[in-house]
Amino acid sequence: MDKSIKAVTNSFNIKNEIINIQPFGNGHINDTYLVTTEGEEHKNYILQRKNHHVFKDIPGMMENIIRITNHIHQILVDGKVANHQDKVLTHLPTGSGEYYQVDQDGNYWTLCNAIEGCKSYEKISDPRLAYLAGKAYGEFQKQVSSLKGKPLNVTIPDFHNIEFRLNNFHKALEINFQDRKVEAQKEVGFALNLAEEMKTLLNHQRFGELPERVTHNDTKINNILFDEDDQILCVIDLDTVMPGLFHFDFGDALRTAANTAEEDEKDLSKIGFDLDIFKSFSQGILEEAKNILTNKEVGLLPHSVKFMAYIMGLRFLTDFLEGDVYYKIKHPKHNLQRTKAQFKLVEEVENQMDLMKQIIAELAGSA
Ligand code: ADP
Ligand code: GN1
Ligand code: MG
Numbered sequence: 001m002d003k004s005i006k007a008v009t010n011s012f013n014i015k016n017e018i019i020n021i022q023p024f025g026n027g028h029i030n031d032t033y034l035v036t037t038e039g040e041e042h043k044n045y046i047l048q049r050k051n052h053h054v055f056k057d058i059p060g061m062m063e064n065i066i067r068i069t070n071h072i073h074q075i076l077v078d079g080k081v082a083n084h085q086d087k088v089l090t091h092l093p094t095g096s097g098e099y100y101q102v103d104q105d106g107n108y109w110t111l112c113n114a115i116e117g118c119k120s121y122e123k124i125s126d127p128r129l130a131y132l133a134g135k136a137y138g139e140f141q142k143q144v145s146s147l148k149g150k151p152l153n154v155t156i157p158d159f160h161n162i163e164f165r166l167n168n169f170h171k172a173l174e175i176n177f178q179d180r181k182v183e184a185q186k187e188v189g190f191a192l193n194l195a196e197e198m199k200t201l202l203n204h205q206r207f208g209e210l211p212e213r214v215t216h217n218d219t220k221i222n223n224i225l226f227d228e229d230d231q232i233l234c235v236i237d238l239d240t241v242m243p244g245l246f247h248f249d250f251g252d253a254l255r256t257a258a259n260t261a262e263e264d265e266k267d268l269s270k271i272g273f274d275l276d277i278f279k280s281f282s283q284g285i286l287e288e289a290k291n292i293l294t295n296k297e298v299g300l301l302p303h304s305v306k307f308m309a310y311i312m313g314l315r316f317l318t319d320f321l322e323g324d325v326y327y328k329i330k331h332p333k334h335n336l337q338r339t340k341a342q343f344k345l346v347e348e349v350e351n352q353m354d355l356m357k358q359i360i361a362e363l364a365g366s367a
Contacts, residue, residue, distance in 0.1 A: 004103065009035055009047055011101045012092045012111040016043060028327045029054050030239070034114060044114035045092070049107050050100070054326070055239060058108040060153035062099040065238045066091060067152070068214075072143045086115050086227075087234045118225040118233050124257045127280035132232050134284020136224045137216070137253055140235045141246065141289050144214040152214060152242045159217055159240060160248045162198050165311055169318045177323030180336075184320060187339050191314050194346070198310050200303060201247055209296050215244030221257040246293060250285065250301050251308030257281055258305075259345055263312075264338040271341060273348040278305070279359050286363050298364045302356035306349045313342030 001021050009018055016039030024046070025032035035045040055061050069089050076084035091112045094101050101109045124130050158164035169191060173181060181188060204210045216223075217240035225233040256263065258277040261270040282301070290298075319326045320335035329335060349356075 005033065005047070008101055008103050008109045009045070009111065011094045012045075013095065014043075014045065014092070014111075015039065021047065027237075035111070044116070046112050046114050048110050050110060050239070052106070052108050055108075055155055057153065057155065058100055059098070061155045061239055062091070062110065064152045064155065064241055065089075066099055067149070068144060068147065068238060068241055071147050072140075075143055075146075085113070086118075089113070089234065089236055089238065115225055115233055117228050119228070120222040120225055122222050122256070122262065123259055124221055124277055125260075125274070127276045129226070129230060130257055130277040130280040131284040132226075132230070133221055133224050133253065133257060134281040134286075135288055136232045136235055136284075137219055137249055138285035138288025140216060141213070141249065141285075142292065144241070145292060147214055154242050155240055156242075159242070160244060160311060162202050162307075162311060165314050165318070166195055169314055169321075172318040172321035175322050177321060180321050180323075184317060184336055184339070187313070187317050187336070187343055190343050190346075191310075191317060194310060198307055201245060201300065201307055204296065204300065205245060210245055210247075210300070211294065211297070212243045213246055214241065215246065215249050216241050217244050217248055217252075219249040219253040220255075221253060245304075246289070246297055247300060247304030248308065251304030251306075252312075253285075254278055254281060254305045255308045255312065255342075255345065261341070263341060264334065265341045266337055268340060268344045271344045271348060273305075273345065273352050275352055275355060275359070278352075278356060279363075282360060282363055290364060298360060301360050302353055305356070306346055306353070309342050309345040309349060313339045313346065316342060 005021055006018055009021065014037060016037035018035060019038050020036040021033050023032070024034040029051045031049040033047040035047050037043055037045070050058050052058055069091065072088040073084065076087055081087060089112050091099050091110060093099055099110060103109060121129065124133065173188065201210065216235065218237055223237040224235055227233050258274045258281070260272040260274055265271050316327065316335045316338040320339060324335055327335060
């Protein structure tokens with residue numbers, strides 16, 4: 001066990017002896033560890049080294065997370081929900097009362113209770129699970145919609161702002177690390193062709209036609225924890241919760257849940273968009289959130305799936321052209337492979353767009 005990681009972990013208010021710390025999860029940005037402890041009250045923890053090059057204001061981020069989790073905790077207690085400790089993340093403070101610890105190298109660390117007996121999925125093939133996942137993100141939306149007080153801190157400015165992402169993409173084309181543009185010619189062309197269409201949500205937002213809400217902004221399907229019986233426990237990975245559009249959460253969840261292959265699938269023929277998963281997830285989320293959504297928001301839900309697959313592909317492509325400075329990669333062409341997979345998904349989604357619109361209209365009762 002790494003001594004410095006153990007020392008950081010011990011700076012949080014943990015009662016029991018640490019017996020093991022091991023790497024956990026497969027995120028692209030932060031480093032996650034499972035901390036095992038022993039003692040009377042056997043308890044495990046999730047330790048994270050937050051990437052402070054990506055999250056430039058970690059105190060602000062943790063302030064958001066504590067506000068949100070306290071708020072959800074209160075809703076669960078008021079509603080007398082059983083096992084509420086497993087239905088929202090609980091972070092621990094350090095001895096000095098902060099919810100993060102800075103180590104000697106300037107790295108930021110956080111610690112929360114591990115939820116026992118949980119599992120998460122990278123993609124989903126069972127419509128019943130997709131329905132529950134929709135319920136989970138819909139309920140999360142409802143819970144955070146009643147958060148009072150000042151607006152949340154913006155943890156990453158312009159996170160899903162397509163103009164900002166396109167500007168970065170154009171800068172990356174100039175950087176053209178190791179002349180990678182040549183290899184990515186087809187994908188660069190794809191990105192440029194769709195650029196105007198992908199400003200749809202932003203344009204509606206600018207015309208005041210889409211309300212800004214509190215959104216999660218990283219609703220990959222693996223950010224929902226299920227219990228052993230596949231019942232929903234909670235929504236995790238709250239680093240990017242901040243003001244945003246409902247579409248970001250809807251689109252990102254389906255980009256991962258309804259994709260028939262992995263996010264970085266190499267064999268593009270395996271990538272498809274599962275309409276049954278789309279339908280079940282949409283049913284779940286709309287059952288929870290339909291009443292808070294405007295007709296305009298509902299009408300743009302199918303487009304949001306295409307948008308989120310596109311913006312992820314664009315960000316992976318940008319990183320490839322910049323020389324892999326943002327996302328963790330497992331091999332040299334990983335970001336290009338991710339781009340190809342996301343752009344293939346964009347095409348697959350587009351092929352089903354009419355059916356998706358029909359499904360949403362039926363579910364929203366406006367068909
Ligand atoms: P990342 O930003 O890297 O995706 P997450 O916060 O999603 O980080 O955590 C990574 C993984 O660790 C999750 O996919 C989940 O499997 C696991 N995990 C995170 N928090 C908890 C928790 N409180 N209890 C149990 N497992 C957790
Ligand atoms: C990153 O690290 P992870 O997996 O939670 C990224 C998301 C992307 C995702 C793509 C802060 O999330 O925006 O959707 O990779 N997070 C950040 O898999 O950039
Ligand atoms: Mg995650």
